[in-house]
Amino acid sequence: MNKKDESFFELVYQVVKLIPEGRITTYGTIAKYLGMARSARMVGWAMNNSHKLQTRIPAHRVVNRNGVLTGKFHFDSLLSMQELLEKEGIKIENDKILNFNNYFWDPFKELKIE
DNA sequence: TGGGTGACCATAG
DNA sequence: ACTATGGCCACCC
Numbered sequence A: 001m002n003k004k005d006e007s008f009f010e011l012v013y014q015v016v017k018l019i020p021e022g023r024i025t026t027y028g029t030i031a032k033y034l035g036m037a038r039s040a041r042m043v044g045w046a047m048n049n050s051h052k053l054q055t056r057i058p059a060h061r062v063v064n065r066n067g068v069l070t071g072k073f074h075f076d077s078l079l080s081m082q083e084l085l086e087k088e089g090i091k092i093e094n095d096k097i098l099n100f101n102n103y104f105w106d107p108f109k110e111l112k113i114e
Numbered sequence B: 001t002g003g004g005t006g007a008c009c010a011t012a013g
Numbered sequence C: 001a002c003t004a005t006g007g008c009c010a011c012c013c
Helices: A009-018 A027-033 A040-050 A081-087 A107-112
Strands: none
Touching: A009 A027, A009 A040, A009 A107, A027 A040, A027 A107
16 A cells, blocks of 8 residues: 555545544545545445555445445444444434434535634 | 446436 | 436456
């Protein structure tokens, strides 16, 4: 791993790490924030890779634009994505986040103003 | 070198 | 409202 890896994987991780507890955001939002609106898939890819990093990435706080936990099968069966979220006070039903808009974290709004 | 594959999204029918 | 499809681009055979 060289410093070339500051590319976009690192950027994705940077953003994901900024998501506060009890909040969630989407792959597409992150992609857009990084200027790759059409490459939301790459954000998912970054998450897939994130499990092997030593740095802990709160990947459970990233869901798809419908608020569905599409990545839950990539988590430990013991500590499921859903459990992690519920532990942070987020209600989930049928793999879908309830009151999605209440918990949605928008990097544009939250990070823009400084 | 090239083709298949995604933890996605927007659009069209 | 739901399904199908194309685009996207890094990564892995």
